[in-house]
Amino acid sequence: MASSVVRVDLDGKPINPLTICMIGAGGFIGSHLCEKILNETQHKILALDVYNDKIKHLLEPDSLPWAGRIQFHRINIKHDSRLEGLIKMSDLTINLAAICTPADYNTRPLDTIYSNFIDALPVAKYCSENGKRLIHFSTCEVYGKTIGSFLPKDSPLRQDPAYYVLKEDASPCIFGSIEKQRWSYACAKQLIERLVYAEGAENGLEFTIVRPFNWIGPRMDFIPGVDGPSEGVPRVLACFSNALLRREPLKLVDGGESQRTFVYIKDAIEAVLLMIENPSRANGHIFNVGNPNNEVTVRQLAEMMTAVYANVSGEPALEEPTVDVSSKEFYGEGYDDSDKRIPDMTIINRQLGWNPKTSLWDLLDSTLTYQHKTYAEAIKKVMSQPTTS
Numbered sequence: 001m002a003s004s005v006v007r008v009d010l011d012g013k014p015i016n017p018l019t020i021c022m023i024g025a026g027g028f029i030g031s032h033l034c035e036k037i038l039n040e041t042q043h044k045i046l047a048l049d050v051y052n053d054k055i056k057h058l059l060e061p062d063s064l065p066w067a068g069r070i071q072f073h074r075i076n077i078k079h080d081s082r083l084e085g086l087i088k089m090s091d092l093t094i095n096l097a098a099i100c101t102p103a104d105y106n107t108r109p110l111d112t113i114y115s116n117f118i119d120a121l122p123v124a125k126y127c128s129e130n131g132k133r134l135i136h137f138s139t140c141e142v143y144g145k146t147i148g149s150f151l152p153k154d155s156p157l158r159q160d161p162a163y164y165v166l167k168e169d170a171s172p173c174i175f176g177s178i179e180k181q182r183w184s185y186a187c188a189k190q191l192i193e194r195l196v197y198a199e200g201a202e203n204g205l206e207f208t209i210v211r212p213f214n215w216i217g218p219r220m221d222f223i224p225g226v227d228g229p230s231e232g233v234p235r236v237l238a239c240f241s242n243a244l245l246r247r248e249p250l251k252l253v254d255g256g257e258s259q260r261t262f263v264y265i266k267d268a269i270e271a272v273l274l275m276i277e278n279p280s281r282a283n284g285h286i287f288n289v290g291n292p293n294n295e296v297t298v299r300q301l302a303e304m305m306t307a308v309y310a311n312v313s314g315e316p317a318l319e320e321p322t323v324d325v326s327s328k329e330f331y332g333e334g335y336d337d338s339d340k341r342i343p344d345m346t347i348i349n350r351q352l353g354w355n356p357k358t359s360l361w362d363l364l365d366s367t368l369t370y371q372h373k374t375y376a377e378a379i380k381k382v383m384s385q386p387t388t389s
């Protein structure tokens with residue numbers, strides 16, 4: 001529960017309670033951020049989203065200790081005249097709203113571009129015009145592919161960090177050709193970053209841009225057929241969790257060779273709270289938020305999740321726990337991939353002194369414990385129902 005002790009920022013100055021307009025508060029990151037803010041601070045949240053299932057436990061009942069500090073507004077920011085008023089009422093706006101699952105980027109590129117660029121435009125504009133601070137959620141996907149991925153496979157330079165570590169102020173953004181519609185998301189996110197940055201440079205907008213690197217944990221996405229569409233394809237954590245719960249092999253796209261660094265959502269949210277409460281250190285900056293120590297190939301992730309889930313569920317792993325699928329079969333035409341994502345941590349370390357703490361094994365252990373408790377019974381029920389043909 002929020003303590004009555006006065007909170008101080010990194011420079012020892014008292015932090016005044018803020019009103020925060022959080023757009024996309026009902027999603028994975030939003031739900032964890034709301035939880036953290038309500039539990040540990042005195043800030044108020046105007047929570048905007050189309051859905052609120054993931055924050056229901058924070059909204060009801062009225063007797064909750066933070067009742068009165070969170071207000072839910074069911075709003076689609078595409079077309080709702082209340083948006084500007086809510087931004088005006090707040091000290092800070094955090095924009096999390098987006099279509100951000102890769103299965104959508106090449107199959108619904110227009111929705112993806114509209115959601116990540118067009119719909120985010122008025123938010124930046126209202127903040128700029130009304131002199132309000134903005135924390136905008138971008139993505140590590142703006143880096144695209146590494147420079148190293150274009151070198152010959154056997155080039156020793158591929159081992160040189162200069163060719164793969166991703167730096168906010170130095171690395172280029174490298175996307176594939178236009179027919180590789182995978183990059184519709186990254187490209188829209190890049191353009192809105194440039195717009196926010198330009199609002200800062202030309203109109204004095206106080207902004208911070210966050211580039212998350214594969215944040216994972218409880219409440220991420222959905223389990224197809226349980227709390228999301230049966231044919232839906234969520235991000236990798238939920239895809240693999242779904243297969244483990246159903247005792248089906250985990251699908252490795254194009255051999256599972258791509259590399260990712262995963263960070264625990266609870267570590268990452270600490271970085272966001274530091275940004276919220278230290279504007280003088282965070283304004284005008286773009287921050288990588290990830291865990292460079294938690295790098296695996298997708299195949300290694302599948303193997304680790306299989307081992308962790310066997311511990312958690314007490315059921316032995318399948319004899320053949322993975323199966324290879326092509327990206328065309330899994331995602332359809334126009335898919336492409338980032339090869340490797342190692343965040344450089346210099347800027348966030350220097351400005352906010354933040355470092356991730358949780359190892360990949362530990363974060364998978366707590367996340368898969370949650371998945372098992374939340375979904376194992378529901379999956380059994382779904383699987384025992386006769387399938388309609």
Ligand SMILES: NC(=O)c1ccc[n+]([C@@H]2O[C@H](COP(=O)([O-])OP(=O)(O)OC[C@H]3O[C@@H](n4cnc5c(N)ncnc54)[C@H](O)[C@@H]3O)[C@@H](O)[C@H]2O)c1
Binds near residue numbers: 050
């Ligand atoms: N989870 C990650 O690791 C990750 C990585 C990189 C970037 N991001 C970015 O962080 C942000 C949040 O990601 P997340 O993982 O919580 O995704 P999420 O899909 O769980 O949450 C996004 C929320 O935004 C809401 N939303 C979308 N369009 C809206 C609209 N028009 N009006 C109102 N609400 C709308 C959705 O209903 C959803 O609740 C996104 O901008 C995403 O691109 C996340």
Ligand SMILES: O=C(O)[C@H]1O[C@H](OP(=O)(O)OP(=O)(O)OC[C@H]2O[C@@H](n3ccc(=O)[nH]c3=O)[C@H](O)[C@@H]2O)[C@H](O)[C@@H](O)[C@@H]1O
Binds near residue numbers: 237260337
């Ligand atoms: O999380 C991030 O930092 C960003 O990256 C993600 O993109 P990506 O990491 O490619 O998406 P995942 O669905 O998590 O896939 C990771 C890797 O696993 C592979 N995969 C996914 C699902 C599956 O069942 N099998 C499988 O091999 C994908 O092809 C990809 O190589 C999403 O674009 C965003 O949520 C976000 O902006």
